[in-house]
Amino acid sequence: MTELTVGTKKGLFLLEGEPGSGFSIVARVFPGEPVDFALRDPRSGRLIAAVSSPFYGPKLFYTDGDPTGEWTQAPGVELPADADAALERIWVITPGEAEGLVYAGGDPGVLFESHDGGASWQVNAGLWAQPSRPHWQPGGGGLCLHSICPWPGDPDRLAVAISAAGMWLSDDRGRSWRRGNTGIAPPYLPAEALADENAGRCVHHVERAPARPERLFMQFHGAVYRSDDAGESWSDIGAGGLPSNFGFPLALDPADPESAYLIPLVADMDRTMPEGRVRVYATRDAGASWVAHGEGLPAEHAYLTVLRQAFCRAGAGPSLQLYFGSTTGELFGTADAGQTWMTAAERLPPVYSVTAV
Amino acid sequence: MAVLIVRGPIRDRAGGRGEHALAGDSVLELLRSLEREYPALSGWVLDERGAIRRHINIYVNGERGDATTALQVRDRVDVVPAITGG
Secondary structure, eight states: OEEEEEEETTEEEEEEEOTTSOEEEEEEESTTSOEEEEEEOTTTOOEEEEEEETTTEEEEEEESSOTTSOOEEOTTOSOOTTOSSOOOEEEEEEEOSSTTOEEEEEETTEEEEESSTTSSOEEOHHHHTOTTGGGOOOBTTBSEEEEEEEETTEEEEEEEEEETBEEEEESSTTSSOEEOOBTOOOTTSOGGGGGOTTSOBOEEEEEEOTTSTTOEEEEETTEEEEESSTTSBOEEOOOSSOSOSEEEEEEEETTEEEEEEEEEESBTTBOSOGGGOOOEEEESSTTSOOEEEOTTSOOSSOOOOOOTBSEEEESOGGGOEEEEEOTTSOEEEESSTTSSOEEEEOSOSOEEEEEEO | OEEEEOOHHHHHHTTTOSEEEEOOSBHHHHHHHHHHHOGGGTTTSBOTTSOBOTTEEEEETTEEEOTTOBOOTTOEEEEEEOOOOO
């Protein structure tokens, strides 16, 4: 059985089902509240949810028991005293590579870390204290730290992505950071501006290949990149058959570092599926070529949008499961690495995030 | 003392009571008094800088106020989430 944890504009939904067949909604919690991200940590079984009330601000809650029961608010989810703004939003929660270590990323470009499985949090001081921080430029969604890429088996090595402050790399468990933007050429910047490392690098989503950790894939604002040197430098891989280089979601197969999955949108000014057809594009050769998969997905007048955290995977290899949700409340899944797709849920509120265990 | 009126999740975190008689010469002092009494409220009305959150409205005796509004004994202070939508 697979459990899907779906954050939406109007609450958190938990679904259960057998991969490739139907899913049922088994719980709805935080009714009416925006749930920006939620996951069940597979190590502890703990559910952690980022809830961003428009009135009362962003909070992290967790539960170890019945998800329809009481959740506990985790302390420490706030900016340091020297901040000139309040925490705006939590964008992502990611288990780390040490016992009890969990990361969360938020706006304005802040990394939180927990050493007790998400029960309490602290700001990562090294990234917060970056001297260039006053010059960082936000993207359309804010100055959001949305991608956190631990290195399997090595808690010292970490990469994070911030829109639009680009890639940041650490080799000492987050104490010090350096940029990793070599090769990224934003199509919206004049060539002369590329020398300014504070000019906006609007990264949309980054994932690390678990079977080859020095490899990362990136969906950028109008480009698709791959790094084979742990994020130090990037090569454009968007030329081989994608209908568009614009999009947000990205998922990888943990068994195959040559594979990656994207859900392209038309362009920044038209954030819907190309040709009104819902398709997931896969590469099996590290981005040299891309193939569309759409069997079982809406193929006509389907102008969906899939947000950056609304695409996830479970399992690996030929039975890789992928799930994605749309801002129009549909949830789709595959249990054969994208060959065939099924509808897992319909008429949900706008989907912000999907995770699976 | 002034009377602070809270609703919804703020009331839930303030001991389940909607009315609180508190000492304070300004709205901000009153809100800080309530936070000291109920630490679970920390971060809900006042953000980490101590500012009233953007979409929380304050009314003092029925008129719009803010953090700096001075208070007299028996003033009534309402904490109201902004009404949004059409």
